[in-house]
Amino acid sequence: MIDKNDKILLRQIIMEHYTEPDNKKLINDSNSIIQKQDSPTCSDEIDVQILFNNDLIINCRFDGTACAIATAAADILCNGLKNLNLKKSLEYLNNYHSLITGEKYDESLLEELIVFSDIFKQGNRLNCALLAADGFKKIIMNEVK
Template identity: 65%
Template sequence: MFDKDDKIQLRQIIMEHYTEPDYKGLIENDKAIIKFQDSPTCSDEINVQLLIENEKIIEARFDGNACAISTASTDILCSKLKQLNVEEAKEQLVNYYNMIAGNEYDESILDELIAFWEINKQGNRINCALLGADGFKSILNKEV
């Protein structure tokens, strides 16, 4: 569990996932679904990728150039979505969207995503925190 009031810890989470993302780099698999995401408010551009087999997410990846918030949130989301079934992944995203919007959310399932809990106070950063999530949501909802 992470202390959402520890600003230093939250910054460290973001910077670790920005400077050394675990899930950056797409896999080569014809069954993997890729969704291009570009920000309407800045120059961030990423591809998000899910490999789903039997309604279970086998792999979650991303690649591209984005700011610290976009990169870190997408990297953490990859780790959270991997190994979930599609419905669980959708629930995880709904919970994340609720947190970003400042609505009620379940903190216990967010893990490192809690680093973005106050992003709704920075309106210009909301798109950054949702760039990867929007792509994953599109893939899961078969909108690609």
């Protein structure tokens, strides 16, 4: 478990996902769903992509240009969403949203996303941290219908 009080470690994790993201670049699969996301407060623009097999997320990707917070969040979210079904993925995203907005959340479900535990104190960073999450949630909500 990551110590959310170790600010140096948290910065290192964010920078690692920003400079060397594992899930950047969209896959070429016509069965995937892509959602364009752009920030209302800055120039961040990313596309998020999910590939489902029935109700299971088998791949999750993103691409575009964004700040360290938005890029790291997108990359970590991709890692966490893979292999989740629709219900669990919504629980995961809703829990993350609670973390970002300073509401009650379940830390045991967050893994590396805990690096964003203090983002709610920085109002100008909320959109950055939620950019990919909101796009993934839109895709998943469309699949639930």
